[in-house]
Amino acid sequence: MSCETFRESILGRLYGENSATADDALTVHLSSCSACRDEIDALARVREALRDGEPQVARAPRLLVLHDRPAFRPALLAASILGAALVAGAAAGGGYAWVRGRTAPSGPAPSAPALAAAASPAAAPADRVPAPAATQEAVDRPMTRAEVDAAIARFERRIDSARAADMQYVLTQLEASEARSGQRIGRTNQALRNVALASNPGIGAQ
Amino acid sequence: MSMPTDEDLLLAVRGGNVESLGVLVSRWEDPLYRFVSRMVDRPDDARDVCQETFLRILRRSDAFREGARFSTWMYQIALNLCRDRARRRKRWGRVVVGSTTPLSDDAPPRESAAPETADTHPGTALEAAERRRAVQRALTRLPNDQREVLLLKEYEGLKFREIAEVLEVPESTVKSRMYAALDAMRASLEPTGIR
Numbered sequence: 001m002s003c004e005t006f007r008e009s010i011l012g013r014l015y016g017e018n019s020a021t022a023d024d025a026l027t028v029h030l031s032s033c034s035a036c037r038d039e040i041d042a043l044a045r046v047r048e049a050l051r052d053g054e055p056q057v058a059r060a061p062r063l064l065v066l067h068d069r070p071a072f073r074p075a076l077l078a079a080s081i082l083g084a085a086l087v088a089g090a091a092a093g094g095g096y097a098w099v100r101g102r103t104a105p106s107g108p109a110p111s112a113p114a115l116a117a118a119a120s121p122a123a124a125p126a127d128r129v130p131a132p133a134a135t136q137e138a139v140d141r142p143m144t145r146a147e148v149d150a151a152i153a154r155f156e157r158r159i160d161s162a163r164a165a166d167m168q169y170v171l172t173q174l175e176a177s178e179a180r181s182g183q184r185i186g187r188t189n190q191a192l193r194n195v196a197l198a199s200n201p202g203i204g205a206q
Numbered sequence: 207m208s209m210p211t212d213e214d215l216l217l218a219v220r221g222g223n224v225e226s227l228g229v230l231v232s233r234w235e236d237p238l239y240r241f242v243s244r245m246v247d248r249p250d251d252a253r254d255v256c257q258e259t260f261l262r263i264l265r266r267s268d269a270f271r272e273g274a275r276f277s278t279w280m281y282q283i284a285l286n287l288c289r290d291r292a293r294r295r296k297r298w299g300r301v302v303v304g305s306t307t308p309l310s311d312d313a314p315p316r317e318s319a320a321p322e323t324a325d326t327h328p329g330t331a332l333e334a335a336e337r338r339r340a341v342q343r344a345l346t347r348l349p350n351d352q353r354e355v356l357l358l359k360e361y362e363g364l365k366f367r368e369i370a371e372v373l374e375v376p377e378s379t380v381k382s383r384m385y386a387a388l389d390a391m392r393a394s395l396e397p398t399g400i401r
Contacts, residue, residue, distance in 0.1 A: 007382075015359070046388050046392045050341060050360050051360075053338045053339075055244065055338055056338065057244065
């Protein structure tokens, strides 16, 4: 057999991957082939040089899989629907009051306290207490345009506050990633993807 | 309780347990980065390829074949990404393996981090640096298909059979490329006196 046919076996011996049969055959061949013996020695020296001169690589940046916040958040959805209903109700009530105010000044209309309670749930329980005589008059009075605007503004502030909380969550994750990786997230091409550079996989567990 | 295997963790990822991907990342980020950074020519590219590799693992965990090895699959994804990137940049032939400049402060050379030994002697350190540069140059001159095989075999320790799976070529082709790579390295290194 020619030396060419033993090339795979020579590699197999260098890396310890020969089958017993192939290795035995190679041993027999080497006993009578000085060229292949020299070849094995030379390749072993190349391997040694590769090991000794292994090119250095900078430390790997840490990788972190940030958890997605669930796309479907029932509580947020419910709050949004409720909020939309309140705004729609307030707008309809305000419009109705405005029309009745022009045609029949004493007609029913949404009350300011009731709308305020709807826009501010924290204050709602207090408003459920039977109103004293002094406030009963306010309950019955039509809501003014200014009061409707104020109620809508309060609702918008609540939405803005929720948005700010969401943004804070994202910023916290990015800052943590940057602090741990030492890399500015914005310098990578994948800045706002689900996987960010950082050091501690556990940080994403929220 | 025994440590879960990579394959166990991937199955957990497939089942929706993203925490398991974090464990896989912590196990494999160093070897993967080391391999990728020798396949692409810019550290930013290496970071992006590693990131994209794990992202694809997360997204395509369903595509993992039962019975396959996770590491083989991971290297396959990473290698394809490296090739795509190089194709886009059309700079495949100019890949520089390793760093040609001193490492940054956060990654001191091994010699400087080690206690005072014979290796830290200035003469020895210079020789070591010269050896690294020579190997680096020789690797850079290798054809891509040979460099892929050599890096996976010599520095990542994959078996020939596993490299064949990564590259999707017969094992005999892998060995043929490996032989040619070692031969070329010998031809490059011999004139430098490094053996």
